[in-house]
Amino acid sequence: MNISPISLTFKKCKKEKRTALITYTVAGDNTKKKSFEILNAVSKHADICEIGMPHNTPIADGGQIQNSSYRAIKNGIKLKDIFQIVKKFKKNQYSKPVILMGYYNTIFQFGENKFIKESKKSGVDGLIVVDLPWPENKKLAKKCKKNSINFIQLLSPTTSLIRLRKILKDSHDMVYYISMLSTTGGKLKVSPKKILESYNKIKKINKSKNLVIGFGITDKTIASLKKADGLVVGSALCKEISKSLRNRQNPVTNVNKMVSKLKSKII
Amino acid sequence: MKLRKGIPLIDQHDKSGFWGGKFGGNFIPETLKKPVEDLTVLFEKLRKDKSFIRERDYYFKNWVGAPTPFIKLNNLTRHLNGAEIWTKVVSEANGGAHKIYNATVHSLIAKRAGKKYIIGDTGAGYAGKMLSMAAKKFGLKCKIFMGVKDIKRQKPNCDAMKKNGAEIVPVYTGSQTLVDAVSECMRYWVSNCDTTHMCVGSTVGPNIFVKICGWSTSQISRELLMQIKKEFGKIPKKIKLYNCVGGGSSSFGFWNEFMHYNKKQIEFIGVEAAGPKNSKRHAAPLTYGSKIGILHGAAQYVNQDKEGQIEETESISAGLDYPGVSPLHCFLKDAKRARYAAASDEEALSAYQMVTKYENLNPSLEPSHAFAEAIKNAPKLSKDTIIIVNSCGDALKDRDILRERLGKLK
Numbered sequence: 020m021n022i023s024p025i026s027l028t029f030k031k032c033k034k035e036k037r038t039a040l041i042t043y044t045v046a047g048d049n050t051k052k053k054s055f056e057i058l059n060a061v062s063k064h065a066d067i068c069e070i071g072m073p074h075n076t077p078i079a080d081g082g083q084i085q086n087s088s089y090r091a092i093k094n095g096i097k098l099k100d101i102f103q104i105v106k107k108f109k110k111n112q113y114s115k116p117v118i119l120m121g122y123y124n125t126i127f128q129f130g131e132n133k134f135i136k137e138s139k140k141s142g143v144d145g146l147i148v149v150d151l152p153w154p155e156n157k158k159l160a161k162k163c164k165k166n167s168i169n170f171i172q173l174l175s176p177t178t179s180l181i182r183l184r185k186i187l188k189d190s191h192d193m194v195y196y197i198s199m200l201s202t203t204g205g206k207l208k209v210s211p212k213k214i215l216e217s218y219n220k221i222k223k224i225n226k227s228k229n230l231v232i233g234f235g236i237t238d239k240t241i242a243s244l245k246k247a248d249g250l251v252v253g254s255a256l257c258k259e260i261s262k263s264l265r266n267r268q269n270p271v272t273n274v275n276k277m278v279s280k281l282k283s284k285i286i
Numbered sequence: 287m288k289l290r291k292g293i294p295l296i297d298q299h300d301k302s303g304f305w306g307g308k309f310g311g312n313f314i315p316e317t318l319k320k321p322v323e324d325l326t327v328l329f330e331k332l333r334k335d336k337s338f339i340r341e342r343d344y345y346f347k348n349w350v351g352a353p354t355p356f357i358k359l360n361n362l363t364r365h366l367n368g369a370e371i372w373t374k375v376v377s378e379a380n381g382g383a384h385k386i387y388n389a390t391v392h393s394l395i396a397k398r399a400g401k402k403y404i405i406g407d408t409g410a411g412y413a414g415k416m417l418s419m420a421a422k423k424f425g426l427k428c429k430i431f432m433g434v435k436d437i438k439r440q441k442p443n444c445d446a447m448k449k450n451g452a453e454i455v456p457v458y459t460g461s462q463t464l465v466d467a468v469s470e471c472m473r474y475w476v477s478n479c480d481t482t483h484m485c486v487g488s489t490v491g492p493n494i495f496v497k498i499c500g501w502s503t504s505q506i507s508r509e510l511l512m513q514i515k516k517e518f519g520k521i522p523k524k525i526k527l528y529n530c531v532g533g534g535s536s537s538f539g540f541w542n543e544f545m546h547y548n549k550k551q552i553e554f555i556g557v558e559a560a561g562p563k564n565s566k567r568h569a570a571p572l573t574y575g576s577k578i579g580i581l582h583g584a585a586q587y588v589n590q591d592k593e594g595q596i597e598e599t600e601s602i603s604a605g606l607d608y609p610g611v612s613p614l615h616c617f618l619k620d621a622k623r624a625r626y627a628a629a630s631d632e633e634a635l636s637a638y639q640m641v642t643k644y645e646n647l648n649p650s651l652e653p654s655h656a657f658a659e660a661i662k663n664a665p666k667l668s669k670d671t672i673i674i675v676n677s678c679g680d681a682l683k684d685r686d687i688l689r690e691r692l693g694k695l696k
Contacts, residue, residue: 074594074595075460075595075596076460076465076466076469076581076582076596077469078314078315078469078472078473078476078582078583079315079317079473079476080473081473085459089459089460092595097593098593122580122594123313123580124579124580124581124590124594124596125593125594127579127580127594128577128579128590128592128593128594129594149315150313150314150315150580150583151313152312152314152315152316152319153316155302155311155312155313173315173316174316175315175316175317175319176317177316177317177318177319177320177321177479177480178316178319178320179320182319182320197316197317200317200476200477200478200479200480201476201477202473202476202477205477
């Protein structure tokens, strides 16, 4: 099998002795056009771009991502628009990995097979489904792998050791560790030292998996976790978009600044 | 799709938690996997534990007040001149509605789990009120998540929750009703699952919550079965059990003990909320053939658009104002064990007026939906047919809405 763009990215970052910066923004926030511009702008600093497929009953997202999602849905974003955004983005940045993240009902209504086909066609490299945990996700993960799409498994502080091992065994190139018991965008309530302890425990089980940490990461906390293979920043960016819109400023410029600042803290 | 005999319906799911192979399941974030699994193990242990059952029965009898009355509505029967109309006055239970059963059981489980905090969602406010009562009774700290729209329209229940020392967390997202309250409550649990027990207010949510709630409300039909036998000497040949269906906890509890009877002998009729007359934003996914989707951790028939976004609903009754429905009811519908209909806001209101005119009974807007369908059907049914309506809530909470819609109340 060819090495996936996601794997290559982590390899590159390791060579540069730094953590990979992964951004998360919601497709269609606040419009289809703006979200594409934001994506384009942040990709200069980000190593991997996660794109949120907004859903209106998200059971694991905090206020910031909820606000972004509601804005996007209100402005009429559809799944087919999201694939278009990815396609357009990948046209110029074919080596920058794109991960779609969302809730299972979006995929279920579209149809699993059709979803994977469209993902592949538009250049999606990875998929995170928040409410389809292991082992329920085994079938979908297999289908993804067959189509060279990374299915990214999630691990959390509540995941038992036995379960950790099983999930890692079934995981692909990248695995996502949820830093604490929280929805997205919560305040980091666990010390970075503790988070890295859990991180190391997981790494010990399987060194070859690229393990990223997400939830509660902001410009204030990011430096303390830079030992990880990758760090995901989402809510902080959504918050920046909300703030920009409130202050009638251009979210593209502000989010770009924020991501550049985040990057400067980890290199 | 078929029901199996000799196994409780709540246990007729597969290994992944699906009833009929496609309803229910556990669509939950990784963080909740462990708490849900722990709760599953604990509940399966407790339901076989004689001391736990004794404890439950003790509180059901002495605190909830079991059994609730089973009475004939003589005047209404005479007026409609068809089937005999009876009611099980579940609203006589402590607190005024069936939600007390689930709240009591969850509080007892929380205690056994060593949790000090308990959280719950509420629409009509009854689930919240009862959970606040039970939490107070059993020494747990309680938070209730409630949509802002519902806080405004169900004030009496909010007052009760506060009086019981519970904190009401107002939910401003989405349609600001039950659907958003459940989401917010689940989100809170994701962040606090190490210290906090979650009570889902109906037979919805991840598999185990459907089971615990169904197991708890089944008290209603356990009582009814004995009451029917005592009243009629045997089980009559034609019984029809009418119940409103929002999430579906009272109807499931009202039917459970009669599941294995032939439906020609004991028929189940679930009545959903059709919302305002001629409206589209109904809360009746079973009646109007909504597609299967995922809401609050379970696959079910749910009102949604093509993109899988959950649609807002509208109903005069906050307790039925929910876009989805219990996986158990989806299963009962597809297995053709129950039939489902919908009543509009206006039909529920006139049913309320008729019931209160003829009888000394004060059903809330939720069971008024069930009465609407029963009143519609009764004149066409033979005199030896026994209609039983679950009057599962008291209209005290609807004071403001009823005054606004019907003018001065008696």
